[in-house]
Amino acid sequence: MTASTEIGREPGRARVDRWRTSAEVLDEVRRTPGITRVELGRRLALSSASATETVTRLREAGWLCEHRAPVQGRGRPTTTLGPAPDGPRVVAADVRHEDWRVGLAGLDGEVTGVVSARHDRDPAAVTEALCGAIARVAADHHVVAVGLAAPAPGSDDGLVHATELAWDAVDLGSVTRCLGPTPVPLRVGNDATLAGVAEARTGAAAGASTAVFLTVEVGLGGTLLLDGRPHLGAHGAAGEYGHLPFGDPARPCACGASGCWGPEVDGRALARLLGDPTPTDPRSYAEAVLCRCAAGDDAAVGAVRAAGVVLARGVAGVVNVHDPDVVVVGGLARGLRAAPGFDEAYRRGLMGFRREQPVPVLDAVHGDDGALHGAAALALDHATSAEGLAALAGDRP
Numbered sequence: 001m002t003a004s005t006e007i008g009r010e011p012g013r014a015r016v017d018r019w020r021t022s023a024e025v026l027d028e029v030r031r032t033p034g035i036t037r038v039e040l041g042r043r044l045a046l047s048s049a050s051a052t053e054t055v056t057r058l059r060e061a062g063w064l065c066e067h068r069a070p071v072q073g074r075g076r077p078t079t080t081l082g083p084a085p086d087g088p089r090v091v092a093a094d095v096r097h098e099d100w101r102v103g104l105a106g107l108d109g110e111v112t113g114v115v116s117a118r119h120d121r122d123p124a125a126v127t128e129a130l131c132g133a134i135a136r137v138a139a140d141h142h143v144v145a146v147g148l149a150a151p152a153p154g155s156d157d158g159l160v161h162a163t164e165l166a167w168d169a170v171d172l173g174s175v176t177r178c179l180g181p182t183p184v185p186l187r188v189g190n191d192a193t194l195a196g197v198a199e200a201r202t203g204a205a206a207g208a209s210t211a212v213f214l215t216v217e218v219g220l221g222g223t224l225l226l227d228g229r230p231h232l233g234a235h236g237a238a239g240e241y242g243h244l245p246f247g248d249p250a251r252p253c254a255c256g257a258s259g260c261w262g263p264e265v266d267g268r269a270l271a272r273l274l275g276d277p278t279p280t281d282p283r284s285y286a287e288a289v290l291c292r293c294a295a296g297d298d299a300a301v302g303a304v305r306a307a308g309v310v311l312a313r314g315v316a317g318v319v320n321v322h323d324p325d326v327v328v329v330g331g332l333a334r335g336l337r338a339a340p341g342f343d344e345a346y347r348r349g350l351m352g353f354r355r356e357q358p359v360p361v362l363d364a365v366h367g368d369d370g371a372l373h374g375a376a377a378l379a380l381d382h383a384t385s386a387e388g389l390a391a392l393a394g395d396r397p
Contacts, residue, residue, distance in 0.1 A: 018057075019386035021046070025054050026063060026384040029081050030107060037066075038078045055081065061393070062087045062142070063107060063384075083107035088392075089141045090379035091134050093175070094191065094372040095119075095126060095150040097218050097283060102133040104141060105376035107384070109202070111369070113137050127175055135178035143184055144392055146176050147379030149191040149371035151217065185388070187378045192221025193230045193239050194374025195366065199328045200225040201377055203365035208325040212318055214241060215330035215364070216311070218282045219262035224322055246314045265311045265336060273303035283332065290335040301340070308339035316349025319359050330364035337361060 024044050028035060035043075041051040058064045064087075066079040083106050092111050093102045103114035115133050119126045134146065176184045189197075196205075196213030205211035205225060214222035220242030223230040232238050240255075242262025249259035263269060267282030270289045279285035292300035315327055329337050336342065347355050366373050382388045 015390075016386070018054075019390045021050065021054050022058055022389050023384055023386040025051075025058060026107065026389075029064060029083065030109065030380070030384070033082045033108060034080045036078045036080050040081065059084070061389075087142075088144045088383065089138070090376055090383055091138055091143055091146040092372050092376035092379065093130055093134065093146065093148040094375055095130070095148065096191070096371075097151060098281060100126060100130060100133070101372055102130065102137055103372060103376075104137045104143075105380070107380065109373065109376050109380060111372050111376050114372070127172060130172075130175045131178045134175060138179055143179055145185045145187065145379040145383040145388070146179075147194075147375035147377070147382075148172060148175070148186065148188045149194045149375040149378075150188065151191050151219075151221070185379075185382055185391075187382050189375065189378050190221060190223075190239060191217075191371040191374075193223040193232075194378060195330055195364070195370030196223035196225055196239075196328070196374070197228070197230055197377050198366045198370045198373035199330070199364055200228040202373070203370070204328045204362040205326050210322065210324045212322055212324045212327045213330065213364070214315065214318070214327065214333055215370075216262075216266050216286075216332040216336065218266055218268075219260075220265055220311075220333075221262075222318075224324075241314075241318065244314065244317070246310070246317065261310075261314050265307050265314075266332065269307050269310070270303050273306050274299055286332050286335075290332070293335075293339070304336065304339045305341045308336040308342045309345040311336045312342045312345035313349040315361060316346050319354065320349075320351050324359055327359055327361045328364050329361060330367070330370055334363045337363070 025040060028040055028043060037051055037055060041048060046054070055064060055066065059066065062084055064081055065084045066081055068079055087106055089104050089106055091102065092105055094100065099116055099118045101114050101116040103111040105111045115137060117129060119129065172188060173186060176186050192213070192215050195215055199205045199213050200208065200211055205213065209227055211225040212222060213225060214220060221239060222241040223239040230239065243253065243255050243257055243260045245259040246261035247259045247264040251263065252258050253260035253263055267279050267286035270286050271277065271279050274289070289300050289303060293304040311333060319327060346361065347358055350358055364370055383392070
């Protein structure tokens, strides 16, 4: 009798429990590589027999490897658990304003073999290029899911509306067709949201029960993270902090609203403050202004200070609303946070009772790689979920 036949004859409740337990074990190993089987059983309240059965199943499926753990004093020997070095892989892709990147990750979430190229913002050309890149990095690997980050709200396997790329709704489902006739799940997420996920899992917000991540690229994005998972809202489009009405109400935004926060703190804002034309590449322009500021250019210092104050006041407002343990800033926001006047403006914007011990504002650890790491986490979250594991095993009740 085959394994799939045996699974098919299990009672429905037992099958659900089997995959749920497997998912919980993989989640613990992802969070704590090197965890002992004894500690795993303790955390998940598993009997020795159940832990052994589940670990054996996941080892045979290629997810885990075991190593004998040193015995401390008396006691039965146990093993430590970690990702199998040749186990299933996920593809992580990050579509940015001027370029895209694609890499591969195992259960440990580390993205390797990254390939990249610039693009001309044509959605059909970008989709075709991504498809080819995914095929190259996935060659000779067992790919079980694809995670894709983009500067737009995601919905199923597409983008709702990429304001900063001037894209309407885009279906990205075709990027996985290069992986063979069997459909490979695609999960799409907002780049700022996924960068926040990376910071909550392995970055500056690791361990925080409630965290806010904000990043300035072209516009401003972010996410609210609860126990390491982003709050996505009723329709999956939460976290559009850049469109809070913290800006000039007379200034229209490409999103359709007026007075948005994002255009007041990015390269477009710095250009206005310096009397320059709107830059074609606002991020590169902002990076150059930040470099001038660091070198002591008076005009650049003034512009960065003004944009930093606007950012700081908005951060204070977000803290007053969400009451997080920590705020993490990425992208250009790191340079604005270092500007003169940021700390004072942040404290003045906080409610009085928060000022004695203000919520810390920290720089992102993952830097420009945050969204790519988050895309890998998104794909792994799906592949190692109870539903994902059941689908991989062909268990479709």
